[in-house]
Each structure stands twice: as C-alpha cells, then as structure tokens.
Amino acid sequence: MTPLLQVSDLRVSFGRPRREVLHGISFSIAPGQRVGLIGESGSGKSVTALAVLGLLSETAAVTGSIRLAVPDGDGPTGRQLEVTTATEKQLAALRGDAYSMIFQEPMTALDPTMKVGRQVGELLGLHGHRIPGGSRSRVLEMLREVDLPEVGRIADSYPHQLSGGQRQRVLIAMALVNDPVLTICDEPTTALDVTAQAKVLQVLDRHFTQRSAATLFITHDLAVLAGVVDVAMVMLEGHVVEAGPIREVLADPWHPYTKGLVATSRLELARPGERLPTVADHFDRSIPVQGLREVPVSWEHRARVPGRPGGGA
Amino acid sequence: MKRAALVIGLVLVAGTVLTALLSLAWTPYDPLAVVPANRLMGPGPGHWLGTDGYGIDLLSRIMVGARIAVLVGVVAVAIAALVGVPLGILAGTAAKAERWPRLVADVVMRGNDILYAFPAMLLAILLAAVLGGSTATAMIAIGVANIPPFLRVARAATLQVSVSDFVTAARGAGIGRFGIAVRHVLPNIAPVVAVQASLAFGMSILSEAALSYLGLSTPLPTPTWGRMLNEAQPYAWSDPLLAVWPGLAIGLAVLGFNLLGDGLRDLLDPRLRESVQ
Amino acid sequence: MSEQPLYQVRDVVRRYGHAARPAVDHVSLDLAAGERLGIVGESGSGKSTLVRMMAALDRPTAGSIRFRDTEISGLPERRLGFLRASVQMVFQDPRSSLDPRMTVGASITEPLRSPLLRRRAGVPADTRARLEEVMAQVGLDPADARRFPHEFSGGQRQRIAIARALAPRPQVLVADEPVSALDVSVRAQVLNLLADLVASEGLTLVLVSHDLAVVRHLCDRVAVMSSGRVVETGTVEQVWSAPRDAYTRTLLAAVPRLPLP
Numbered sequence: 108m109t110p111l112l113q114v115s116d117l118r119v120s121f122g123r124p125r126r127e128v129l130h131g132i133s134f135s136i137a138p139g140q141r142v143g144l145i146g147e148s149g150s151g152k153s154v155t156a157l158a159v160l161g162l163l164s165e166t167a168a169v170t171g172s173i174r175l176a177v178p179d180g181d182g183p184t185g186r187q188l189e190v191t192t193a194t195e196k197q198l199a200a201l202r203g204d205a206y207s208m209i210f211q212e213p214m215t216a217l218d219p220t221m222k223v224g225r226q227v228g229e230l231l232g233l234h235g236h237r238i239p240g241g242s243r244s245r246v247l248e249m250l251r252e253v254d255l256p257e258v259g260r261i262a263d264s265y266p267h268q269l270s271g272g273q274r275q276r277v278l279i280a281m282a283l284v285n286d287p288v289l290t291i292c293d294e295p296t297t298a299l300d301v302t303a304q305a306k307v308l309q310v311l312d313r314h315f316t317q318r319s320a321a322t323l324f325i326t327h328d329l330a331v332l333a334g335v336v337d338v339a340m341v342m343l344e345g346h347v348v349e350a351g352p353i354r355e356v357l358a359d360p361w362h363p364y365t366k367g368l369v370a371t372s373r374l375e376l377a378r379p380g381e382r383l384p385t386v387a388d389h390f391d392r393s394i395p396v397q398g399l400r401e402v403p404v405s406w407e408h409r410a411r412v413p414g415r416p417g418g419g420a
Numbered sequence: 421m422k423r424a425a426l427v428i429g430l431v432l433v434a435g436t437v438l439t440a441l442l443s444l445a446w447t448p449y450d451p452l453a454v455v456p457a458n459r460l461m462g463p464g465p466g467h468w469l470g471t472d473g474y475g476i477d478l479l480s481r482i483m484v485g486a487r488i489a490v491l492v493g494v495v496a497v498a499i500a501a502l503v504g505v506p507l508g509i510l511a512g513t514a515a516k517a518e519r520w521p522r523l524v525a526d527v528v529m530r531g532n533d534i535l536y537a538f539p540a541m542l543l544a545i546l547l548a549a550v551l552g553g554s555t556a557t558a559m560i561a562i563g564v565a566n567i568p569p570f571l572r573v574a575r576a577a578t579l580q581v582s583v584s585d586f587v588t589a590a591r592g593a594g595i596g597r598f599g600i601a602v603r604h605v606l607p608n609i610a611p612v613v614a615v616q617a618s619l620a621f622g623m624s625i626l627s628e629a630a631l632s633y634l635g636l637s638t639p640l641p642t643p644t645w646g647r648m649l650n651e652a653q654p655y656a657w658s659d660p661l662l663a664v665w666p667g668l669a670i671g672l673a674v675l676g677f678n679l680l681g682d683g684l685r686d687l688l689d690p691r692l693r694e695s696v697q
Numbered sequence: 698m699s700e701q702p703l704y705q706v707r708d709v710v711r712r713y714g715h716a717a718r719p720a721v722d723h724v725s726l727d728l729a730a731g732e733r734l735g736i737v738g739e740s741g742s743g744k745s746t747l748v749r750m751m752a753a754l755d756r757p758t759a760g761s762i763r764f765r766d767t768e769i770s771g772l773p774e775r776r777l778g779f780l781r782a783s784v785q786m787v788f789q790d791p792r793s794s795l796d797p798r799m800t801v802g803a804s805i806t807e808p809l810r811s812p813l814l815r816r817r818a819g820v821p822a823d824t825r826a827r828l829e830e831v832m833a834q835v836g837l838d839p840a841d842a843r844r845f846p847h848e849f850s851g852g853q854r855q856r857i858a859i860a861r862a863l864a865p866r867p868q869v870l871v872a873d874e875p876v877s878a879l880d881v882s883v884r885a886q887v888l889n890l891l892a893d894l895v896a897s898e899g900l901t902l903v904l905v906s907h908d909l910a911v912v913r914h915l916c917d918r919v920a921v922m923s924s925g926r927v928v929e930t931g932t933v934e935q936v937w938s939a940p941r942d943a944y945t946r947t948l949l950a951a952v953p954r955l956p957l958p
Contacts, residue, residue, distance in 0.1 A: 301739060301907045379914060588786075589795075592781060594781040596774060608798055
C-alpha cells in the first residue's frame with residue numbers, strides 16, 4: 108500500500124549562519140499506522156511535525172523530500188504531493204482535512220471571540236463536505252465523540268468558559284471533524300494535568316481505533332507514548348537514533364540514550380530514598396550523536412545505527 | 421535585517437539631532453533674512469534646497485526647524501513618560517492589592533480616563549491662554565496630552581509582568597513593592613515603553629506643527645517644520661518642493677524614531693539580543 | 698515530634714472573588730521540623746494555593762497559619778522577614794520564575810540583597826561567596842553567573858531556581874511541581890538533586906506534585922487534595938500501596954506508566 112507520508116533525508120536549518128537542526132531523517136507512515144516520535148526539547152521533534160505539513164516559517168531552509176498521499180472523498184488516489192515544493196494552496200487543501208494537527212497549547216489555539224461550536228463547524232464548511240442532517244448535528248456528534256459533557260451547552264460556550272482539558276478536547280474535535288487519514292499530535296497533553304491528560308489520550312486512542320486512522324504522536328514522555336502508538340522513533344539532537352515496534356524499544360532499548368530514557372521513565376521502580384536512574388547513567392552527552400539513515404518502511408524490524416556498539420557510555 | 425533597521429533608525433535620528441545642534445552654531449544663510457530678489461528659487465548650487473516665497477534659504481529653515489522638532493519631541497515625551505510610566509506601574513502593581521493601594525490605583529486610572537477624553541488641542545489653547553503661545557507651552561501641552569497612552573501601556577504591561585512567577589519569587593525573597601517595580605517591572609516593560617516613546621515622538625512633531633500653525637507654539641518668526649508646511653500651501657501647485665522638504669524632514673525624523681524604537685525593543689530583550697548583534 | 702510543630706495550619710479557607718467554591722476549603726495540617734510532606738492533587742485542587750499561603754505569598758480568607766508559633770496570615774510584608782529568611786520556594790516553570798532580563802547571578806543572589814533579609818541572622822552576608830557556593834551545590838558552573846536564563850536548558854534553569862531558593866539558607870523548602878514543566882529526560886536529575894539537598898542541608902520539605910511516584914521518592918508523609926479539601930493523609934507508603942480514598946485511586950491510575958519489563 109502507498110504510505111500516507113514518506114519522508115526521506117529531511118534536513119532543516121535556520122538562521123544565519125545556517126544551523127542545521129534536522130540532520131537527514133527518513134521514515135514513512137502507512138495508512139492506519141500509529142507512529143510515536145519521542146525526544147526532549149531541542150531534539151527537532153516539533154520541527155519535524157511542522158515540516159510534514161509545510162508549516163515551518165519561511166526562514167527555514169528545507170531539503171530532502173516529504174510526500175503526502177492525496178486522497179479524494181472515497182480513498183487513496185495514488186497521487187502524492189511533494190510538500191517541500193507544494194504551493195500554499197495545495198497544502199491548505201490537505202490541512203485540516205485529510206491531514207490535521209493538534210498542538211500543545213489549548214489556551215491560544217482557539218479564537219476567544221467565537222463560540223466553540225461555530226469554530227468546529229467552520230472547519231466542516233471550509234473543505235466543502237456535505238453533511239447529512241446539517242453541520243450542527245455533526246459538530247455535536249464530534250463534541251460527544253471527544254467525551255465532552257452537555258455538548259449543546261459547550262458548543263454555545265466561548266473558549267474562556269471552558270477548562271484547559273475541555274479546550275484541548277475541543278481542539279481535538281476540530282482536528283478530527285473531517286475524519287483525517289493522519290493526525291499529527293504535537294505534545295497534545297503536555298499543558299494538561301494528569302486526569303485531563305488521561306481523558307485526552309483515551310479519546311484519541313478510541314478515535315484512531317474506530318476510524319483506523321494514522322497518527323504521528325510527538326512527546327517527551329515515553330510513558331504517554333507507550334499507551335498510544337505501535338511503533339516509535341527516538342529523536343536526539345536532530346537525528347533519529349532508534350526506531351522500531353514500541354514494545355521492543357521499551358523491552359530492549361538499544362541506543363544508550365533510549366536505555367537511559369526507559370530507565371528514568373520508571374520512577375515507580377526506584378525504592379523510596381534511593382537515587383533515581385537518570386539518562387546520564389546510560390548515555391554520555393559529550394559523544395557526538397550518529398543518526399539512522401533510514402527507518403524501514405515496514406517498521407517490522409528494529410532499526411539501528413550501524414557500526415556502533417550498544418551498552419552504557 | 422533587524423540590524424539594518426536599527427542602523428537606519430540610528431542614522432536618521434542622529435541626522436535629525438546633529439542637524440538641530442549644528443543649526444545652533446551655523447546655517448548656510450540667515451533663516452530669517454528676507455531677500456525678495458531670490459523668491460522661489462529652485463534647488464541649485466547657491467541654495468541647495470531652493471528658497472521660499474520670501475526668498476529665505478529653505479535648508480537653513482529646515483535646520484532650525486529640526487531644533488524645534490527635537491526639542492519639543494524630547495521634552496514632551498520626557499514629560500509624558502516620566503509622569504505616565506511610574507503612575508502606570510503604580511496602577512498596575514496595585515490593581516491586585518487589597519484596600520488602599522487599590523483605591524489609589526483606581527483614582528489614578530479614572531483621572532487618566534478624564535485626561536484621555538480631554539482634547540490635546542483644547543489643553544494647549546487653555547495653557548496658551550495662561551502662559552502665552554511659546555515653545556514651552558507646546559512642549560507642556562503635548563507632553564501632558566501624551567501621558568494617558570504611556571500610563572495605559574505601562575499599566576497593561578505591568579499587569580502582565582506582575583503575574584509572572586519571578587515577581588512572586590521576588591516577593592518570596594523579601595523584595596518590597598518598590599524594589600519589584602524598579603528591578604523587575606521596569607526592565608520588563610521597557611521595550612513597550614520604548615516603542616510608545618518612538619510613536620509619541622513622531623506624534624509630537626506633528627502636533628507641534630499643528631500648534632504652531634494656530635499660533636499656540638513657537639512664535640513668529642522662528643521657522644518650524646509645521647509652519648513651513650503651512651507657508652508652502654499657496655505654492656502647492658506652482659512650487660511643490662516647498663512642501664516636500666519639510667514633509668520629508670518630518671517623515672524621515674518620524675521614521676527614524678520608529679525604527680529606533682523597534683530596534684531598542686529587541687536590544688533591550690536579552691533573548692533577542694543575539695539576533696541583533 | 699513532641700515539640701511544637703514548625704507549621705500549624707488551621708481551618709484555612711481561600712476564596713477568590715465571587716467564585717462559587719473556595720480554592721482551599723477548611724484545610725488543617727501540621728508540619729514538624731525536618732519532616733518531608735508531599736501534597737498531591739490535580740490542577741485546581743488547591744494544592745498550589747495552599748503552599749503559597751504557607752509561604753505567605755497569598756493570604757487566607759479565613760483560618761490561621763502559624764509558623765514557629767507566630768501567626769503569619771495577617772502580617773504585613775515588612776514583618777514577614779523571619780518567614781522569608783526561613784521559607785523559600787521553587788516554582789513549577791523556570792521559564793516564568795526567572796526574570797529573563799536579570800543575569801543568573803543577580804537572580805540567585807536576589808534574596809541575599811533584599812532589604813528584608815539582608816543582615817538577618819543566618820542569612821549569608823558574603824553574597825559573592827554564597828553565589829559560588831550554591832551554584833556549585835546545584836551542579837552549575839559559577840562562571841555562568843553572568844549569563845541570562847534563556848541561555849540554559851529547562852533542567853539547568855530549574856537548578857538556577859533551586860540555587861536561588863537555597864541562597865539565604867532556608868529551613869523550609871517549598872517546591873511547587875518542580876519537575877512537571879521539565880522533559881522526562883531531566884526529571885530524575887532534578888529530583889535526585891532535591892533529595893540530596895534536603896538530606897545535606899537538613900531541610901524541611903513541602904513538595905507539591907500531581908504524581909505520587911515523585912512524592913514517594915522525596916517525602917515521608919502525604920496529603921491528597923481534591924476540590925480544595927484534604928481527602929486523605931498518611932505515610933507515603935500507605936497511600937501508595939493502599940489508597941483509601943476513591944479520588945486518590947483515580948489520580949494514581951491517571952499517571953501514565955511504562956509497562957513493566
């Protein structure tokens with residue numbers, strides 16, 4: 108099957124003199140596949156997310172290739188759009204429709220002067236979908252789908268009248284309302300507290316399962332990722348350093364950084380009063396990072412940096 | 421790019437200020453000397469910018485006009501900022517306080533609203549009636565009329581800074597209200613104040629032009645840019661250059677201060693400083 | 698434990714404006730010197746408001762907070778010096794808790810230079826020496842004191858904030874979600890640092906967190922808050938292994954965990 112997204116040798120640099128922040132990453136996402144991208148701030152994970160939908164600022168220099176499958180109303184067409192050379196108009200036709208994005212900050216992403224029901228509804232109209240029963244019923248259905256209570260009242264509320272967790276679920280409703288084939292989630296729960304986070308993860312998981320939709324889920328928290336995705340890439344300093352089925356990555360991390368991340372994510376295993384395991388226990392940051400050239404399209408096998416031994420540093 | 425804007429702003433502002441200073445010591449011709457024989461000469465080797473309807477050298481008048489513009493701008497903005505910013509910080513820091521500081525803040529804000537509603541021109545006419553029309557009258561009138569925007573901008577920025585954890589942390593470190601205002605609030609609102617100052621500077625040059633037209637500012641015969649524009653009016657079709665020169669002077673000075681204000685905002689922010697250098 | 702507790706919080710209520718429900722609703726608790734208390738709850742549970750009142754950064758609407766047997770809830774700022782010198786706070790997000798226009802050194806030494814704390818017994822007088830000392834203690838290079846916060850990573854910035862809290866040699870450290878704004882990859886390092894400092898300085902700790910696993914690592918006692926009230930208290934092990942309250946169980950279940958190896 109044609110992948111939805113095919114990224115090859117993607118390099119992004121900013122500023123003058125040019126500073127490269129993504130050093131040639133390659134991966135692909137098949138229809139229905141859930142891919143995790145884990146990394147700390149500055150690792151390049153958000154740059155990757157923005158690049159995929161052509162949302163980087165114009166000061167960014169992008170080389171390599173990003174191909175998005177262009178579906179029509181019924182399914183795949185076999186056509187692909189090269190994002191790095193596409194026009195804004197071509198991209199706009201895909202964004203918010205077949206491809207959508209959920210951002211981290213639920214406070215600023217909604218228009219404070221517009222009722223949230225209308226904001227969700229506008230996206231329906233934007234891509235010209237004909238909705239049996241009218242857009243209002245589709246909006247309410249969508250709000251219900253993200254587990255919001257009293258959807259009628261919420262649809263008629265302004266953003267400031269909702270809690271942070273509710274706002275994020277409205278944003279998720281907006282991202283999912285046109286039934287995207289791929290949703291990019293950029294730290295969708297980082298600004299939320301634990302109970303709101305649990306709710307959001309549950310909503311996303313259910314939606315992706317019901318619609319067999321694909322996702323690129325980005326986070327710094329391995330524990331969040333573990334419950335959502337099937338396969339994962341570990342990103343460090345602009346390189347993908349490890350990739351494979353999430354269960355294998357967690358059970359047998361290969362790269363020292365991943366080893367450290369897995370160890371430090373298991374706070375509850377440390378006995379009280381005992382020193383907590385840190386990333387630095389496994390990984391020496393002074394050693395230059397070497398990245399994977401290509402992540403196998405099938406994702407069936409673990410991808411490793413060639414020629415370097417595993418183990419502690 | 422940013423750096424270029426800052427440099428252009430600096431050059432224009434420095435040009436205006438240096439021209440004003442130079443005019444104190446030297447102008448090509450006497451800016452007041454009427455020479456009927458030289459009426460309405462175009463630009464040329466003798467008079468670089470030409471002469472006006474009285475045969476007075478335009479360059480000399482532009483130079484003296486720069487002096488008035490800079491003087492009025494500096495003093496008016498200083499009055500507005502020195503009164504408006506401290507009151508704005510006071511109103512902003514006390515807005516969340518209890519009992520009397522909040523009462524003071526409310527009184528300050530209502531007073532500000534009243535001043536805002538009061539037309540600057542009316543204020544200038546009243547002041548001129550008391551003090552007589554002079555450069556000082558214009559400076560005070562424009563300065564006082566500019567207090568409200570400074571106060572509002574400073575208050576809004578202060579409210580924003582006040583909710584930062586670093587202000588709470590400073591309280592936890594035992595820093596008092598005044599210390600927080602000076603060490604944390606002022607440096608953090610300086611960028612918006614700088615931008616407001618550059619805008620106010622441009623506006624005050626324009627206001628001075630209007631006031632001098634009404635005879636409420638610098639009295640005759642001292643040339644100002646505003647007066648030169650007005651005097652150019654009868655020649656608008658025959659000799660448009662008469663209006664172009666003072667217009668250009670006003671435009672370049674205002675642009676210079678705006679660019680400088682923008683550059684200053686970036687320079688005052690350590691997070692943006694690297695991109696400027 | 699037979700002596701008077703360091704903190705006595707009695708029936709404290711904090712109500713903001715005309716909100717229907719108080720942010721903190723009749724909370725009482727004691728804190729003994731040397732004790733390490735965790736306060737757990739979701740956002741909006743009132744846990745941050747409670748500790749801010751204990752640090753005299755917010756005032757209760759009703760109730761009493763006594764520190765070393767002195768009522769602090771009604772005291773004017775100028776008479777809070779004794780509390781400010783003894784109780785220091787670390788905030789959640791170091792991007793917000795450090796003034797972006799102040800050098801790291803100036804931020805860290807701010808408590809030492811404040812009129813309220815300066816020349817107070819126990820507060821170090823030699824600002825420069827103390828700056829180098831605390832920077833080294835939190836694992837920062839004292840040569841970096843002249844740099845600005847934005848030049849540091851999130852974890853390093855939180856170390857700077859911790860150094861500032863340590864500077865006046867406080868007795869009590871109040872840490873409000875000190876790792877929840879940080880990447881998971883640096884979380885353990887900051888927690889280890891806090892644990893080391895609490896042990897080496899003999900600090901009394903109040904740690905606010907939504908994650909009982911974090912609290913479990915640093916504290917011996919825990920209070921669980923929900924909707925402004927304390928719904929469960931006990932030793933950390935007791936609450937961790939056998940939570941009695943339904944809300945505590947929900948909270949424990951909501952924190953995502955890696956599947957066990």
